[in-house]
Amino acid sequence: MDTFSRQTGFTLVELMVGLTLALLLTLGIANIYVQTRQTFRSQTALSRMTEDGKYAMASLQRMMFQAGFQNTSSMKSNMSTAFPAGYGMAAGTVIKGNDTSVDIRFLGDPDGNIITCAQDSTGNSDYPLLTTNQQYAYRLSVENSQLKCGRLDNTGSTVSNQQVLADNIVDFNLVYGVDSDNDRLTDTYTDAPTNWANVYSVRACMVVRSRDDKISVSSTGKSYLNCSFPDHAQQSVSNSDGHLYRTFSTTLYLRNKPN
Template sequence: MFKPRQSGFTLVELMVGLTLALLLTLGIANIYLQTRQTFRSQTALARMTEDGKYALATLQRMIYQAGFQNTANMTAAAATAFPAGYGMTAGAFIKGTSTSVDLRFLGDTEGNMVTCAQDTSGNADYPTLKLNQQYAYRLSFQNNQLSCGTLNTAGTTVTDSQVLADNIIDFKLTYGVDSDGDRLADSYTDSPTNWANVYAVRACMVVRSSDDKITVSSSGKTYLNCDFPNHAQQSVDDSDGHLYRTFSTTLYLRNKTN
């Protein structure tokens, strides 16, 4: 009787097939991991960009508001509109250090002035500031955060503090001083001797991603620090997996009239 011949894969063929399948699986896994890593990097970079831009935009608006005199006080001399208080001399509306800045301005009935703190108590129009009175705030950097709070009349205590951005590892403010009377900044310092001659503020911050497993270990990684004016390259540890981004801008005191 004829018996049909049985056929199948040999052991060698099975081993070759398994090897090819394994290589294909490894290739797909590698593509997946690379795609996932790219997505994480782009997400982290977008988050850092949003945080940095928001922090700088808030700092910019508050500095632009410094020294604002509303319609009721527009013709008053600066020393009259801003008497001594909040840690500032009469007529002054800005004072600070390399890591914080104090600002004051008058409210605007048309709602053009806003707060950067959580001073909701007694302010029915929060976050706009419509009362015809002085408002004073301190924006400061500490514990890797940029915060804003209301400043008391003595200029010593801050309340209603609100975090504007976190994961900030470097922050610096310098102040543009006019030395020849043309109302333009001739030099920058973090400790002016006469705040009446300050006409601009340079701000810099370095934001770091919250995720520390984004970049692979490698040597030679750097970011631009906040050392004015050249922003030197700052080295990063080889095993550091964070992303870094530096934000820098120059802001002018648009309500400076003297």
């Protein structure tokens, strides 16, 4: 008698169900991968923006703190004697500007406590330290979404070799704290002081944008805080804008103004 062997296997339906489950699993893993990668890109972009913003604000802060500096050989002089008229400023004035640009001046320090923020190494053997006992003047401003520092000549004009301190700045604003009752404390803020000798502080704000334009997922209602003092209103962003935005704001005291 012939013996027939019985063969078993997967039916077509079972194969289709298995393939479907495998496809769903693959899609799930792919979705997790995409989300993880997007989160990583967002965190990386945010970290870069934070570093860029902190560096730009720190550079602005350092230069503001140097405004009106006098070294040990001249610190007994009054402001008008130490800083005569020049660099586009009146005698005794060490800061002048507008809402997007500020000029400052100070003396060098043989002890090496003063630095430059511009590419002015010509004739300066201690670059970036400013150790020569002479007057220096610089302009910090935002042009074409870049925070720049340039050296000023005696007429108050920016000379060549400006240094780019930060990129991707979409908003920038400066207002100046004015002392109106001679107590050396700020009473009001304005972007156009009438007497720069009475300015004792500066409020600075900047909005930094991510370099990558494919970070933020398109959605409605996106916004960031702009640099309109004092309220920093919400600034709307296009739904198709894939950039991230971060606002930096601080108040700087001009600590080298004794009179």
